[in-house]
Amino acid sequence: MTIPITYYLLLSAVVFLTGVIGVLIRRNIIAILLSVELMLNATNINFVAFSRHLEDLGGQVFVFFALTVAAAEVAVGLAIIIALHRSKESINLEDFKLLKW
Amino acid sequence: MAQLVFGYFAGVIAVTAMLVVALKNPVYSVLSLLIMFFHVAGLYVTLHAEFLAAVQLIVYAGAILVLYLFVVMLLNAKQDDRYHRQWRAAGFVCVPLLLELLVLFAGGKMESSPPFPADQAGPGVDNAKAIGMTLFSTYLFPFEVASLILLVAMVGAIVLAKRDTGGGGHDAHKDNRLSP
Structure with a gap:
Protein backbone atom coordinates (compact mmCIF):
# COMPACT_ATOMS: atom_id res chain seq x y z
CA MET A 1 0.00 0.00 0.00
CA THR A 2 1.60 3.22 -1.12
CA ILE A 3 1.00 6.72 0.12
CA PRO A 4 -1.12 9.01 -2.09
CA ILE A 5 0.63 12.16 -3.21
CA THR A 6 -1.91 14.29 -1.37
CA TYR A 7 -0.25 13.45 1.94
CA TYR A 8 3.09 14.68 0.68
CA LEU A 9 1.48 17.90 -0.54
CA LEU A 10 -0.19 18.36 2.84
CA LEU A 11 3.09 17.85 4.71
CA SER A 12 4.88 20.24 2.39
CA ALA A 13 2.16 22.87 2.81
CA VAL A 14 2.37 22.63 6.60
CA VAL A 15 6.15 23.05 6.58
CA PHE A 16 5.93 25.92 4.11
CA LEU A 17 3.33 27.76 6.19
CA THR A 18 5.48 27.29 9.28
CA GLY A 19 8.33 28.92 7.39
CA VAL A 20 6.14 31.85 6.32
CA ILE A 21 5.01 32.40 9.90
CA GLY A 22 8.62 32.22 11.08
CA VAL A 23 9.76 34.83 8.56
CA LEU A 24 6.95 37.15 9.61
CA ILE A 25 7.09 36.89 13.39
CA ARG A 26 10.70 36.30 14.36
CA ARG A 27 12.99 39.22 15.11
CA ASN A 28 16.30 37.40 15.03
CA ILE A 29 17.80 37.55 11.55
CA ILE A 30 19.34 34.09 11.87
CA ALA A 31 15.96 32.63 12.80
CA ILE A 32 14.49 34.29 9.70
CA LEU A 33 17.11 32.64 7.50
CA LEU A 34 16.33 29.31 9.16
CA SER A 35 12.66 29.81 8.29
CA VAL A 36 13.66 30.42 4.67
CA GLU A 37 15.45 27.05 4.80
CA LEU A 38 12.19 25.50 6.02
CA MET A 39 10.36 26.88 2.98
CA LEU A 40 13.05 25.62 0.60
CA ASN A 41 12.79 22.15 2.11
CA ALA A 42 9.01 22.18 1.74
CA THR A 43 9.36 22.84 -1.97
CA ASN A 44 12.00 20.12 -2.22
CA ILE A 45 9.62 17.57 -0.69
CA ASN A 46 7.06 18.61 -3.29
CA PHE A 47 9.53 18.21 -6.12
CA VAL A 48 10.63 14.74 -5.04
CA ALA A 49 7.06 13.55 -4.46
CA PHE A 50 6.01 14.69 -7.93
CA SER A 51 9.14 13.23 -9.45
CA ARG A 52 8.11 9.85 -8.06
CA HIS A 53 4.50 10.40 -9.00
CA LEU A 54 5.21 11.29 -12.63
CA GLU A 55 8.20 8.97 -12.94
CA ASP A 56 10.35 11.82 -14.18
CA LEU A 57 13.84 12.45 -12.90
CA GLY A 58 13.58 16.15 -13.73
CA GLY A 59 12.10 16.85 -10.30
CA GLN A 60 15.10 15.38 -8.53
CA VAL A 61 17.45 17.38 -10.74
CA PHE A 62 15.55 20.51 -9.80
CA VAL A 63 15.98 19.68 -6.12
CA PHE A 64 19.69 19.40 -6.83
CA PHE A 65 19.72 22.91 -8.29
CA ALA A 66 17.60 24.22 -5.41
CA LEU A 67 20.22 22.82 -3.02
CA THR A 68 22.94 24.66 -4.93
CA VAL A 69 21.08 27.94 -4.80
CA ALA A 70 20.28 27.39 -1.10
CA ALA A 71 23.96 26.93 -0.34
CA ALA A 72 24.79 30.15 -2.19
CA GLU A 73 21.98 31.98 -0.42
CA VAL A 74 23.18 30.83 2.99
CA ALA A 75 26.77 31.88 2.31
CA VAL A 76 25.79 35.37 1.13
CA GLY A 77 23.10 35.79 3.79
CA LEU A 78 25.40 34.87 6.66
CA ALA A 79 28.08 37.19 5.27
CA ILE A 80 25.54 40.01 5.24
CA ILE A 81 24.56 39.17 8.82
CA ILE A 82 28.18 39.29 9.93
CA ALA A 83 28.64 42.65 8.21
CA LEU A 84 25.46 43.99 9.84
CA HIS A 85 26.54 42.75 13.24
CA ARG A 86 29.88 44.44 12.77
CA SER A 87 28.27 47.81 12.03
CA LYS A 88 25.34 47.75 14.48
CA GLU A 89 26.36 45.29 17.22
CA SER A 90 23.00 43.61 16.91
CA ILE A 91 21.17 40.93 15.00
CA ASN A 92 17.74 42.14 16.01
CA LEU A 93 15.72 43.07 12.95
CA GLU A 94 14.17 46.14 14.54
CA ASP A 95 17.54 47.81 14.91
CA PHE A 96 17.95 48.00 11.17
CA LYS A 97 15.69 50.79 9.97
CA LEU A 98 18.00 52.78 7.77
CA LEU A 99 15.74 52.28 4.76
CA LYS A 100 12.52 52.88 6.70
CA TRP A 101 10.67 56.15 6.14
CA MET B 1 3.91 -0.44 6.98
CA ARG B 82 10.91 38.05 21.57
CA TYR B 83 8.42 37.76 18.78
CA HIS B 84 7.61 40.52 16.42
CA ARG B 85 4.58 42.73 16.62
CA GLN B 86 3.95 41.56 13.09
CA TRP B 87 2.05 38.48 14.21
CA ARG B 88 -1.16 40.09 12.95
CA ALA B 89 0.32 40.25 9.48
CA ALA B 90 1.36 36.64 9.84
CA GLY B 91 -2.19 35.73 10.80
CA PHE B 92 -3.60 37.62 7.83
CA VAL B 93 -1.27 35.79 5.48
CA CYS B 94 -1.40 32.32 6.94
CA VAL B 95 -4.95 31.79 8.16
CA PRO B 96 -6.49 32.39 4.70
CA LEU B 97 -3.80 30.22 3.12
CA LEU B 98 -4.51 27.44 5.61
CA LEU B 99 -8.26 27.68 5.08
CA GLU B 100 -7.78 27.66 1.34
CA LEU B 101 -5.63 24.57 1.67
CA LEU B 102 -8.19 22.78 3.81
CA VAL B 103 -11.00 23.66 1.40
CA LEU B 104 -8.93 22.44 -1.53
CA PHE B 105 -8.07 19.17 0.12
CA ALA B 106 -11.58 18.62 1.47
CA GLY B 107 -13.16 19.33 -1.89
CA GLY B 108 -10.59 17.37 -3.81
CA LYS B 109 -10.74 13.70 -4.43
CA MET B 110 -8.51 12.57 -1.61
CA GLU B 111 -9.33 8.87 -1.90
CA SER B 112 -9.36 8.64 -5.65
CA SER B 113 -6.01 10.32 -6.12
CA PRO B 114 -3.91 7.65 -7.74
CA PRO B 115 -1.21 6.10 -5.61
CA PHE B 116 2.32 5.97 -6.81
CA PRO B 117 3.08 3.47 -9.50
CA ALA B 118 4.29 0.14 -8.25
CA ASP B 119 7.95 -0.44 -7.77
CA GLN B 120 9.04 -1.74 -11.09
CA ALA B 121 12.43 -0.23 -10.32
CA GLY B 122 14.18 -3.07 -8.60
CA PRO B 123 17.36 -2.78 -6.60
CA GLY B 124 19.29 -3.09 -9.84
CA VAL B 125 18.29 0.36 -11.09
CA ASP B 126 20.76 2.93 -9.82
CA ASN B 127 19.21 6.24 -8.81
CA ALA B 128 22.50 8.11 -8.69
CA LYS B 129 23.49 6.83 -12.11
CA ALA B 130 20.16 7.86 -13.62
CA ILE B 131 20.44 11.34 -12.10
CA GLY B 132 23.98 11.66 -13.39
CA MET B 133 22.92 10.71 -16.90
CA THR B 134 20.07 13.24 -16.80
CA LEU B 135 22.23 15.95 -15.28
CA PHE B 136 24.97 15.65 -17.86
CA SER B 137 22.74 15.30 -20.90
CA THR B 138 19.49 17.24 -20.57
CA TYR B 139 20.50 19.66 -17.85
CA LEU B 140 24.12 20.23 -18.80
CA PHE B 141 23.84 24.00 -19.29
CA PRO B 142 22.01 24.66 -15.98
CA PHE B 143 24.62 22.50 -14.29
CA GLU B 144 27.40 24.76 -15.56
CA VAL B 145 25.42 27.86 -14.58
CA ALA B 146 25.08 26.42 -11.06
CA SER B 147 28.84 26.26 -10.79
CA LEU B 148 28.99 29.93 -11.80
CA ILE B 149 26.39 30.77 -9.11
CA LEU B 150 28.49 29.00 -6.50
CA LEU B 151 31.60 30.89 -7.60
CA VAL B 152 29.80 34.24 -7.44
CA ALA B 153 28.38 33.39 -3.99
CA MET B 154 31.81 32.39 -2.73
CA VAL B 155 33.47 35.61 -3.90
CA GLY B 156 30.51 37.66 -2.69
CA ALA B 157 30.58 36.12 0.78
CA ILE B 158 34.29 36.80 1.12
CA VAL B 159 33.91 40.40 -0.03
CA LEU B 160 30.92 41.04 2.25
CA ALA B 161 32.41 39.53 5.38
CA LYS B 162 35.89 40.89 4.80
CA ARG B 163 37.03 43.49 7.26
CA ASP B 164 37.68 46.98 5.89
CA THR B 165 41.39 47.43 5.39
CA GLY B 166 41.29 51.20 5.06
CA GLY B 167 43.60 52.05 7.95
CA GLY B 168 46.01 49.76 9.70
CA GLY B 169 45.19 51.23 13.10
CA HIS B 170 41.51 50.33 12.93
CA ASP B 171 42.05 46.63 12.62
CA ALA B 172 42.92 46.00 16.24
CA HIS B 173 39.91 48.01 17.34
CA LYS B 174 37.58 46.04 15.08
CA ASP B 175 39.05 42.81 16.33
CA ASN B 176 37.96 43.77 19.80
CA ARG B 177 34.49 44.63 18.63
CA LEU B 178 34.06 41.38 16.83
CA SER B 179 34.90 39.18 19.77
CA PRO B 180 31.91 38.78 22.10
Whole structure:
Protein backbone atom coordinates (compact mmCIF):
# COMPACT_ATOMS: atom_id res chain seq x y z
CA MET A 1 0.00 0.00 0.00
CA THR A 2 1.60 3.22 -1.12
CA ILE A 3 1.00 6.72 0.12
CA PRO A 4 -1.12 9.01 -2.09
CA ILE A 5 0.63 12.16 -3.21
CA THR A 6 -1.91 14.29 -1.37
CA TYR A 7 -0.25 13.45 1.94
CA TYR A 8 3.09 14.68 0.68
CA LEU A 9 1.48 17.90 -0.54
CA LEU A 10 -0.19 18.36 2.84
CA LEU A 11 3.09 17.85 4.71
CA SER A 12 4.88 20.24 2.39
CA ALA A 13 2.16 22.87 2.81
CA VAL A 14 2.37 22.63 6.60
CA VAL A 15 6.15 23.05 6.58
CA PHE A 16 5.93 25.92 4.11
CA LEU A 17 3.33 27.76 6.19
CA THR A 18 5.48 27.29 9.28
CA GLY A 19 8.33 28.92 7.39
CA VAL A 20 6.14 31.85 6.32
CA ILE A 21 5.01 32.40 9.90
CA GLY A 22 8.62 32.22 11.08
CA VAL A 23 9.76 34.83 8.56
CA LEU A 24 6.95 37.15 9.61
CA ILE A 25 7.09 36.89 13.39
CA ARG A 26 10.70 36.30 14.36
CA ARG A 27 12.99 39.22 15.11
CA ASN A 28 16.30 37.40 15.03
CA ILE A 29 17.80 37.55 11.55
CA ILE A 30 19.34 34.09 11.87
CA ALA A 31 15.96 32.63 12.80
CA ILE A 32 14.49 34.29 9.70
CA LEU A 33 17.11 32.64 7.50
CA LEU A 34 16.33 29.31 9.16
CA SER A 35 12.66 29.81 8.29
CA VAL A 36 13.66 30.42 4.67
CA GLU A 37 15.45 27.05 4.80
CA LEU A 38 12.19 25.50 6.02
CA MET A 39 10.36 26.88 2.98
CA LEU A 40 13.05 25.62 0.60
CA ASN A 41 12.79 22.15 2.11
CA ALA A 42 9.01 22.18 1.74
CA THR A 43 9.36 22.84 -1.97
CA ASN A 44 12.00 20.12 -2.22
CA ILE A 45 9.62 17.57 -0.69
CA ASN A 46 7.06 18.61 -3.29
CA PHE A 47 9.53 18.21 -6.12
CA VAL A 48 10.63 14.74 -5.04
CA ALA A 49 7.06 13.55 -4.46
CA PHE A 50 6.01 14.69 -7.93
CA SER A 51 9.14 13.23 -9.45
CA ARG A 52 8.11 9.85 -8.06
CA HIS A 53 4.50 10.40 -9.00
CA LEU A 54 5.21 11.29 -12.63
CA GLU A 55 8.20 8.97 -12.94
CA ASP A 56 10.35 11.82 -14.18
CA LEU A 57 13.84 12.45 -12.90
CA GLY A 58 13.58 16.15 -13.73
CA GLY A 59 12.10 16.85 -10.30
CA GLN A 60 15.10 15.38 -8.53
CA VAL A 61 17.45 17.38 -10.74
CA PHE A 62 15.55 20.51 -9.80
CA VAL A 63 15.98 19.68 -6.12
CA PHE A 64 19.69 19.40 -6.83
CA PHE A 65 19.72 22.91 -8.29
CA ALA A 66 17.60 24.22 -5.41
CA LEU A 67 20.22 22.82 -3.02
CA THR A 68 22.94 24.66 -4.93
CA VAL A 69 21.08 27.94 -4.80
CA ALA A 70 20.28 27.39 -1.10
CA ALA A 71 23.96 26.93 -0.34
CA ALA A 72 24.79 30.15 -2.19
CA GLU A 73 21.98 31.98 -0.42
CA VAL A 74 23.18 30.83 2.99
CA ALA A 75 26.77 31.88 2.31
CA VAL A 76 25.79 35.37 1.13
CA GLY A 77 23.10 35.79 3.79
CA LEU A 78 25.40 34.87 6.66
CA ALA A 79 28.08 37.19 5.27
CA ILE A 80 25.54 40.01 5.24
CA ILE A 81 24.56 39.17 8.82
CA ILE A 82 28.18 39.29 9.93
CA ALA A 83 28.64 42.65 8.21
CA LEU A 84 25.46 43.99 9.84
CA HIS A 85 26.54 42.75 13.24
CA ARG A 86 29.88 44.44 12.77
CA SER A 87 28.27 47.81 12.03
CA LYS A 88 25.34 47.75 14.48
CA GLU A 89 26.36 45.29 17.22
CA SER A 90 23.00 43.61 16.91
CA ILE A 91 21.17 40.93 15.00
CA ASN A 92 17.74 42.14 16.01
CA LEU A 93 15.72 43.07 12.95
CA GLU A 94 14.17 46.14 14.54
CA ASP A 95 17.54 47.81 14.91
CA PHE A 96 17.95 48.00 11.17
CA LYS A 97 15.69 50.79 9.97
CA LEU A 98 18.00 52.78 7.77
CA LEU A 99 15.74 52.28 4.76
CA LYS A 100 12.52 52.88 6.70
CA TRP A 101 10.67 56.15 6.14
CA MET B 1 3.91 -0.44 6.98
CA ALA B 2 4.61 2.25 4.40
CA GLN B 3 1.99 4.44 6.00
CA LEU B 4 3.52 3.93 9.42
CA VAL B 5 6.94 4.99 8.13
CA PHE B 6 5.48 8.00 6.33
CA GLY B 7 3.52 8.97 9.44
CA TYR B 8 6.63 8.86 11.58
CA PHE B 9 8.68 10.97 9.18
CA ALA B 10 5.87 13.44 8.52
CA GLY B 11 5.10 13.85 12.21
CA VAL B 12 8.70 14.48 13.18
CA ILE B 13 9.18 16.89 10.24
CA ALA B 14 6.09 18.91 11.16
CA VAL B 15 6.91 19.05 14.88
CA THR B 16 10.55 20.02 14.40
CA ALA B 17 9.60 22.63 11.78
CA MET B 18 7.35 24.26 14.34
CA LEU B 19 10.07 24.01 16.97
CA VAL B 20 12.47 25.85 14.64
CA VAL B 21 10.10 28.81 14.65
CA ALA B 22 8.97 28.54 18.27
CA LEU B 23 12.23 28.07 20.17
CA LYS B 24 13.83 31.26 21.38
CA ASN B 25 17.43 30.16 21.51
CA PRO B 26 18.92 30.12 17.98
CA VAL B 27 21.17 27.17 18.82
CA TYR B 28 18.16 25.04 19.69
CA SER B 29 16.46 26.20 16.49
CA VAL B 30 19.45 25.09 14.43
CA LEU B 31 19.62 21.70 16.14
CA SER B 32 15.90 21.19 15.62
CA LEU B 33 16.41 22.01 11.94
CA LEU B 34 19.14 19.38 11.90
CA ILE B 35 16.68 16.72 13.10
CA MET B 36 14.24 17.89 10.44
CA PHE B 37 16.85 17.52 7.69
CA PHE B 38 17.63 13.98 8.79
CA HIS B 39 13.97 13.03 8.59
CA VAL B 40 13.53 14.75 5.23
CA ALA B 41 16.42 12.60 4.01
CA GLY B 42 14.57 9.54 5.32
CA LEU B 43 11.48 10.64 3.42
CA TYR B 44 13.59 10.90 0.25
CA VAL B 45 14.76 7.33 0.77
CA THR B 46 11.16 6.14 0.96
CA LEU B 47 10.52 8.04 -2.28
CA HIS B 48 13.39 6.19 -4.00
CA ALA B 49 15.58 9.28 -4.26
CA GLU B 50 18.63 7.85 -2.53
CA PHE B 51 21.08 10.20 -4.20
CA LEU B 52 19.15 13.23 -2.99
CA ALA B 53 18.99 11.79 0.52
CA ALA B 54 22.76 11.52 0.59
CA VAL B 55 23.16 15.02 -0.83
CA GLN B 56 20.67 16.34 1.70
CA LEU B 57 22.70 14.88 4.55
CA ILE B 58 26.07 15.99 3.20
CA VAL B 59 25.20 19.48 1.97
CA TYR B 60 22.40 20.56 4.29
CA ALA B 61 23.18 18.79 7.53
CA GLY B 62 26.92 18.72 6.98
CA ALA B 63 27.76 22.07 5.46
CA ILE B 64 24.92 24.56 5.74
CA LEU B 65 23.95 23.86 9.34
CA VAL B 66 27.56 23.92 10.46
CA LEU B 67 27.79 27.36 8.85
CA TYR B 68 24.68 28.45 10.75
CA LEU B 69 26.00 27.13 14.06
CA PHE B 70 29.33 28.83 13.40
CA VAL B 71 27.67 32.20 12.86
CA VAL B 72 25.29 31.78 15.81
CA MET B 73 28.19 31.11 18.13
CA LEU B 74 30.40 33.77 16.54
CA LEU B 75 27.79 36.46 17.03
CA ASN B 76 26.87 35.28 20.54
CA ALA B 77 23.18 35.57 19.77
CA LYS B 78 21.13 36.77 22.67
CA GLN B 79 18.30 34.68 24.01
CA ASP B 80 15.94 37.56 24.69
CA ASP B 81 14.60 37.44 21.18
CA ARG B 82 10.91 38.05 21.57
CA TYR B 83 8.42 37.76 18.78
CA HIS B 84 7.61 40.52 16.42
CA ARG B 85 4.58 42.73 16.62
CA GLN B 86 3.95 41.56 13.09
CA TRP B 87 2.05 38.48 14.21
CA ARG B 88 -1.16 40.09 12.95
CA ALA B 89 0.32 40.25 9.48
CA ALA B 90 1.36 36.64 9.84
CA GLY B 91 -2.19 35.73 10.80
CA PHE B 92 -3.60 37.62 7.83
CA VAL B 93 -1.27 35.79 5.48
CA CYS B 94 -1.40 32.32 6.94
CA VAL B 95 -4.95 31.79 8.16
CA PRO B 96 -6.49 32.39 4.70
CA LEU B 97 -3.80 30.22 3.12
CA LEU B 98 -4.51 27.44 5.61
CA LEU B 99 -8.26 27.68 5.08
CA GLU B 100 -7.78 27.66 1.34
CA LEU B 101 -5.63 24.57 1.67
CA LEU B 102 -8.19 22.78 3.81
CA VAL B 103 -11.00 23.66 1.40
CA LEU B 104 -8.93 22.44 -1.53
CA PHE B 105 -8.07 19.17 0.12
CA ALA B 106 -11.58 18.62 1.47
CA GLY B 107 -13.16 19.33 -1.89
CA GLY B 108 -10.59 17.37 -3.81
CA LYS B 109 -10.74 13.70 -4.43
CA MET B 110 -8.51 12.57 -1.61
CA GLU B 111 -9.33 8.87 -1.90
CA SER B 112 -9.36 8.64 -5.65
CA SER B 113 -6.01 10.32 -6.12
CA PRO B 114 -3.91 7.65 -7.74
CA PRO B 115 -1.21 6.10 -5.61
CA PHE B 116 2.32 5.97 -6.81
CA PRO B 117 3.08 3.47 -9.50
CA ALA B 118 4.29 0.14 -8.25
CA ASP B 119 7.95 -0.44 -7.77
CA GLN B 120 9.04 -1.74 -11.09
CA ALA B 121 12.43 -0.23 -10.32
CA GLY B 122 14.18 -3.07 -8.60
CA PRO B 123 17.36 -2.78 -6.60
CA GLY B 124 19.29 -3.09 -9.84
CA VAL B 125 18.29 0.36 -11.09
CA ASP B 126 20.76 2.93 -9.82
CA ASN B 127 19.21 6.24 -8.81
CA ALA B 128 22.50 8.11 -8.69
CA LYS B 129 23.49 6.83 -12.11
CA ALA B 130 20.16 7.86 -13.62
CA ILE B 131 20.44 11.34 -12.10
CA GLY B 132 23.98 11.66 -13.39
CA MET B 133 22.92 10.71 -16.90
CA THR B 134 20.07 13.24 -16.80
CA LEU B 135 22.23 15.95 -15.28
CA PHE B 136 24.97 15.65 -17.86
CA SER B 137 22.74 15.30 -20.90
CA THR B 138 19.49 17.24 -20.57
CA TYR B 139 20.50 19.66 -17.85
CA LEU B 140 24.12 20.23 -18.80
CA PHE B 141 23.84 24.00 -19.29
CA PRO B 142 22.01 24.66 -15.98
CA PHE B 143 24.62 22.50 -14.29
CA GLU B 144 27.40 24.76 -15.56
CA VAL B 145 25.42 27.86 -14.58
CA ALA B 146 25.08 26.42 -11.06
CA SER B 147 28.84 26.26 -10.79
CA LEU B 148 28.99 29.93 -11.80
CA ILE B 149 26.39 30.77 -9.11
CA LEU B 150 28.49 29.00 -6.50
CA LEU B 151 31.60 30.89 -7.60
CA VAL B 152 29.80 34.24 -7.44
CA ALA B 153 28.38 33.39 -3.99
CA MET B 154 31.81 32.39 -2.73
CA VAL B 155 33.47 35.61 -3.90
CA GLY B 156 30.51 37.66 -2.69
CA ALA B 157 30.58 36.12 0.78
CA ILE B 158 34.29 36.80 1.12
CA VAL B 159 33.91 40.40 -0.03
CA LEU B 160 30.92 41.04 2.25
CA ALA B 161 32.41 39.53 5.38
CA LYS B 162 35.89 40.89 4.80
CA ARG B 163 37.03 43.49 7.26
CA ASP B 164 37.68 46.98 5.89
CA THR B 165 41.39 47.43 5.39
CA GLY B 166 41.29 51.20 5.06
CA GLY B 167 43.60 52.05 7.95
CA GLY B 168 46.01 49.76 9.70
CA GLY B 169 45.19 51.23 13.10
CA HIS B 170 41.51 50.33 12.93
CA ASP B 171 42.05 46.63 12.62
CA ALA B 172 42.92 46.00 16.24
CA HIS B 173 39.91 48.01 17.34
CA LYS B 174 37.58 46.04 15.08
CA ASP B 175 39.05 42.81 16.33
CA ASN B 176 37.96 43.77 19.80
CA ARG B 177 34.49 44.63 18.63
CA LEU B 178 34.06 41.38 16.83
CA SER B 179 34.90 39.18 19.77
CA PRO B 180 31.91 38.78 22.10
